[in-house]
Amino acid sequence: MTIDKTTIRDAATIIIVRDRHTRPSVLMGQRGEGAVFMPKKFVFPGGAVDPNDSTVPFSAPLTPVCEKRLMEASSASPHTLAAAAIRELWEETGHIIGQTGDWPDAPQGWRGFAKAGYLPDASALTYFFRAVTPQGRPRRFDARFFVADAERLATDPDDFSRAEDELEHLQWVPLENARQYDLPFITEVVLAELERTISNDGPPEDIPFFKNDDEAHAVARLGRELD
Known part of the structure; x- marks a missing residue:
């Protein structure tokens, strides 16, 4: 399939936070030097939605607040976006957010996840941020950023042996040191928002949305009236 490079594709990114209330760190990796998009940058796991993401069963759904917020100003289904985030985490780091369960008919892109004996668990995800590539x-x-606690991983957080090779140098980066890495601008913005809200329990007050659809690079705040 040929992808029109001018098309804005729906995508999902996931921020795994470890030791949130003591010395928080986040799971990051470095994109390869030959990558077309953001080469050599340190990023969170994430990528474009796959058509099969809409068909996967969840062991537990998104929270109602997150589901409603994901529907705002969006044609992509909340289910698909959450599934994409969990799949990208699995592919790029080898980590699983899921609960044990049988999944004999998993589609392409999910067969390794299912073979490990899990169904994806969307209840672990909190919708946090949204940004369109300039x-x-x-x-x-059009990337939706989710946050999840490392405690919700079904895998050993220090084991990256099942990761594919999209990201190099996978590691837990102390949040206080993350800006010392070579980061995309939007990742710096997301980290600042995470630092501001990390001690809060529950969903954020609203969702920053960097539209990047004109020279003004307007920022909207989504979800305030949906709680």
Whole structure:
């Protein structure tokens, strides 16, 4: 399938936070030097939605607040976006957010996850941030950022042996040191928002949305009236 490079594709990114209330760290990796999109940058696991993501069963659904907020100003289904975030985490780090269960008919992209004996668990995800890639980039994505606690991983957080090779140097980066890495601008913005809200329990007050659809790079706040 040929992808139109001018099309804005729906995408999902996941921020796994470890030791949130003591010395928080986040799971990051470095994109390869030959990557078309953001080469050599340190990023969170994430990527474009796959058509099969809409078909996967959840062991537990998104919270109602997150589901409602994901529907605002969006044609992509909340289910698909949450599934994409969990799949990208699995593919790029080898980590599983899921509960044990049989899944004999898993579609392509999910068969390794199912073979490990799990069904994805969307209840672990909190919708946190949204951003569209600026104009002029070789790829453009409408990315929804989710946060999940490392305690919700079904896998050993220090074991990356099942990761694919999309991200190198996978590691837990102390939040206080994360800006010392070579980061995309939007990742710096997301980290600042995470630092501001990390001690809060429950969903954020609202969702920052970097639209990047004109020269003003307008920022909206989603979800305030949906709680």
